Amino acid sequence: MSAATEKPKSGGAPERRIVPDVVRQHAEQTAFFWAQRDTLMEDDPPDLDVVAGVDRRLEANLDGLRIAGPAAWQFIVAAYEDFPEKGELFLYGWMAIEMNDSRCIAEAVEFGRQSEDDARGLVGALAWHKPGTIAPLVRDWIRAPDAFKRFLGVSACLGHGVDPNQLLARLVRDPDARVRATSLRLAGKLKRADLVYELTAGLNDADEITRFWAAWALTELGSGDLASRELRKVAVGGGPDALTALRAAVKAAPDKEVRTWMGTLLRSPETAPLAVRGAGMLGDPAILHWLVHQMRNPALAVAAGAALMELFPEARGADLFTTEPSQAGKVFEDHFGSDVAKVPFADKVKDWMRGKQLLT
Template sequence: MLAATGKPKSQSAPERRIVPDVVRQHAEQAAFFWMQRDTLMAEDPPDLHVIAGVDRRLEANLDGLRIAGTAAWPFIVAAYEDFPEKGELFLYGWMAIEQNDDRRVAEAVELGRQSENDACGLVGALAWHKPVTIAPLVRDWIGAPDAFKRFLGLSACLGHGVDPKQMLARLVRDPDTRVRAASLRLAGKLKRADLAHELRAALNDTDEPTRFWAAWALNELGSGDLASPELRRVAVGGGPDALTALRAAVKAAPDKDVRAWMGGLLKTPETAPVAVRGAGMLGDRTILHWLVHQMRQPALAVAAGGALLELFPEARQADLFTTEPSQVGQAFEHHFGDAPSNLPVAERVKEWAKNIG
């Protein structure tokens, strides 16, 4: 157990008595659980029940670090030096903000600037803290000359749904592409109809993510006719925003038009998985038998599994998936090799469907 002194938190207070191995474990597990959470959130679709359990374990370890206070820093620094990954960056940024330590916050910003994963760990730390806690930082960053700090400020606003008011009108035209993309995304999330002109202009931006988030934001404002071409292009492109684009493209047009588009995608092997996954976003549970058929094709199985879970969240509780391609058949083993994949087993799904009627 950690021993707390009971004194108020202070940067100048003496370090608290701790059990080093326990604090080290808290630091390592906090970094691991946030990394696990971030990975689980990227699954298609994410299992929010499992993520809630991870959140509880993460918060328990963060509590241990709160109790340890400044004495936890050697372990946090060592964790990042050993594994400079997104979970360790989250931990570094979270603790710096938690202790209101300007020097450590500045260090976290520089570590985020150097990270290879778009500083998602530091962005996650900003999202984990309450808005009132990070408000002074966000106010300083969002108008800073440093583009990376502007990006961090916008990311914090995105994480908490905070509107920077008139500042956003300037940021959607920011010279930095990453800032522009984040600003447009925030404009869509907040449904800032007053920025519709800027969103339409951004559809012609030379930067691809900027164009995509402009289209996504316009779709959120109800201008799906303008947004659809860009959303569909990104959806079939297979990039990091493809799934978000597909979901938006389904929303952007009438059901009849979306089904016709997907019918065309089904005719081409390269785009057929997009159509199968998109079918699960239409909300039509009567396609279950058709999905089972798609699950028997290695190239379509993962997309069909994602569609199944979206239409039938209760399917998570049944034993319908496997991570071993060899259990599904030789064709699956040849197609997936050693790549980890969560594959639906068509015969299990078929039997489950019969049982639930």
């Protein structure tokens, strides 16, 4: 019998009586809400009020699983077997750690190893638990000969902002690229100025993601002059780290230099949306007239709307956007087709700004 199906040990305590349908629903809802939360945090920019609401519902379902204890495990196994995605991996990993069952934790690690998304669900489970709860695991994993366990260990430190002290100097030079990249990111988050030499060396790493996080970390340390080139390359590349790179690139150089770079980006249809989005990161409300103008261009409207929400978060709840671009006019319908996109109504935005006395 595998760890996935064998009932966890309960330490001799009597098994709790449960209502199976209720516990099953807690398990399924936990997986759903964490996956929803993870997706919402990838929005540009994320709506933190909505995320907070999801967090409350997620925690309520986790409470139900805490009450059920090991008796909930069969439903967690069934959920993962039916749909082995990030939310279910979060559920599996979180409950395995909650029960402190070594066999179930080992099973969760193997499921994470097999995942195709850097074990997002398992990393999320480590971040959700309190540092003291996962400390024994992290201490073991971060020094393990297994690269994937080292990755989990340093990811847990990143999630909680915990400094592994002298060990981090070794981790930023780890043989595994994923461990190096995550460790460099942690060094930047912790502002470990003592590692600036290692971060600078990371700019020449053979791995692209590692180079990016080295550049990002240097920017966090105030050494953006060394990092700008790499950050701009990643931003223009349009990959999953493009927006993070853009934000860091804005921070890395003087305002005048950044504006000149964005002006260059604006000249090309391929990079113009990046320039519009980056304009919102400058924190300058004087661009509002210009942003409204960009909102009338379907190719730039999404970026202009995101820039508006960054400058004025209250715009999010003001009924200024639609996720059906055809509602914004024929030119938007032709551009987006049946695609879903969050586009602003330029005229509504203009009226809203006037009402707020943001436009004259």
